[in-house]
Amino acid sequence: RPHCFSLLLCVFVVCLVWFFFFNWFFSFPSIFIYGHTSSGKTYVMQTLLNTLQLPHVFVNCVEYFTSRLLLEEILMQLQSCCSEREQTSHVHCDTFNDFVRLFKQAVVSRELEDQTLYIVLDRAEQLREMEANILPAFLRLQELTDRNVTVVLLSEIVWELFRPSIGCFEPFTLYFPDYSIGHLQKILSQNHPPEYSADFYAAYINILLGVFYMVCRDLKELQHLAALNFSKYCEPVVRGEANERDTRKLWKNIEPHLKKAMHTVYLREISSSQWESLQRDDGEPGQLKGLSAHTHVELPYYSKFLLIAAYLASYNPVRTDKRFFLKHHGKIRKTNFMKKHEKTSNHLLGPKPFPLDRLLAILYSIVDNRVAPTANIFSQITSLVTLQLLSMVGHNDQLDGPRYKCTVSLDFIRAIAR
Numbered sequence: 001r002p003h004c005f006s007l008l009l010c011v012f013v014v015c016l017v018w019f020f021f022f023n024w025f026f027s028f029p030s031i032f033i034y035g036h037t038s039s040g041k042t043y044v045m046q047t048l049l050n051t052l053q054l055p056h057v058f059v060n061c062v063e064y065f066t067s068r069l070l071l072e073e074i075l076m077q078l079q080s081c082c083s084e085r086e087q088t089s090h091v092h093c094d095t096f097n098d099f100v101r102l103f104k105q106a107v108v109s110r111e112l113e114d115q116t117l118y119i120v121l122d123r124a125e126q127l128r129e130m131e132a133n134i135l136p137a138f139l140r141l142q143e144l145t146d147r148n149v150t151v152v153l154l155s156e157i158v159w160e161l162f163r164p165s166i167g168c169f170e171p172f173t174l175y176f177p178d179y180s181i182g183h184l185q186k187i188l189s190q191n192h193p194p195e196y197s198a199d200f201y202a203a204y205i206n207i208l209l210g211v212f213y214m215v216c217r218d219l220k221e222l223q224h225l226a227a228l229n230f231s232k233y234c235e236p237v238v239r240g241e242a243n244e245r246d247t248r249k250l251w252k253n254i255e256p257h258l259k260k261a262m263h264t265v266y267l268r269e270i271s272s273s274q275w276e277s278l279q280r281d282d283g284e285p286g287q288l289k290g291l292s293a294h295t296h297v298e299l300p301y302y303s304k305f306l307l308i309a310a311y312l313a314s315y316n317p318v319r320t321d322k323r324f325f326l327k328h329h330g331k332i333r334k335t336n337f338m339k340k341h342e343k344t345s346n347h348l349l350g351p352k353p354f355p356l357d358r359l360l361a362i363l364y365s366i367v368d369n370r371v372a373p374t375a376n377i378f379s380q381i382t383s384l385v386t387l388q389l390l391s392m393v394g395h396n397d398q399l400d401g402p403r404y405k406c407t408v409s410l411d412f413i414r415a416i417a418r
């Protein structure tokens, strides 16, 4: 009996080993990688694929923004990556069915030689704007084509907001956390100008992060700021009024400039000359807003919803929340629902202050899926206040918590909502 049992166990173990090591399996069909902007998703993925020399196709979905453009681009890249042919010819592909057929022709299993072909779709949130079948089809591409292929989606939003409907294939999800302040310091310090010592530049980055880290953790934005302001930091050294180690003096010199620059964080595409002229006007925040025309404002995903929720809270009467934002509200008689004068006057009267929980209640109702009230949300509210898109009303130490007002215009909120 014991012999028999151990024999069975042995056979079982051998089978398992066989399964895992002599794989007759394909790789995992799809991987979903998400994280905020500039958390290194694209860079890491590209570096991995190139260093390990894995066969791959890399497409940015914002660049190829319709399904046809996207599918055709993938097929084009396949020609150069999976076959000896040097010449790439234009491929015509209208539907996903065509795509599957052409894909199977292009990728011959034999040529892959036990390798996985990776199809990386960068900025994959754009897929949500395309035909509804595209995303589920990509997730099951392996099954549809019967090739050793893995689709990697890089996204700035979580899978829960992505998932098209119940029953689609669940990809393996992977989270790229934001860089910590230490990481940012290291990365930013790397590109120090050759004329100055690394320590000097690191000290500058340290000051920069001290001012901006609370509002902005976007590496690209910070890089931009760092490059733009370094000459200002060096001024006292250039003029010979301080040496490189006079950290205090240098700090005193640069700090007011950085504080002013706060207003422009997130206003991408502002050129340094634009900024210079702005500084000359010595503009108040109001002017800054005018300049940006808010077309350049690039807010994080949830911040947009937060701002919309704040706008609704500022201009809708509290009474109407139940009706608008509760899924199963009772019947409300039409007649006394919205008083006639309210419709016109709310915008004339300007924004009204609202408490935090009302904001969150509206937020939860306008975001498709539930978001956990994480610290992240609160820090985003703080950022919105710093950017002067929201304003805090009353004192911090009030018993009933802070109240906020939304300070942006209807046009602006329309643009964000769009």
Ligand SMILES: *[C@@H]1O[C@H](CO)[C@@H](O)[C@H](O)[C@H]1NC(C)=O
Pocket: 023, 024, 025, 026, 027, 113, 114, 115, 116, 148
């Ligand atoms: C699929 O690719 C992996 C390498 O990524 C390889 O180990 C595996 O053997 C391949 N599967 C088949 C059936 O070719």
Ligand SMILES: CC(=O)N[C@H]1CO[C@H](CO)[C@@H](O)[C@@H]1O
Pocket: 225, 228, 229, 230, 231, 232, 257, 261, 264, 272, 275, 276, 279
């Ligand atoms: C945001 C920004 O650019 N701020 C400063 C950076 O450097 C320029 C050029 O010296 C200054 O004009 C700004 O004060």
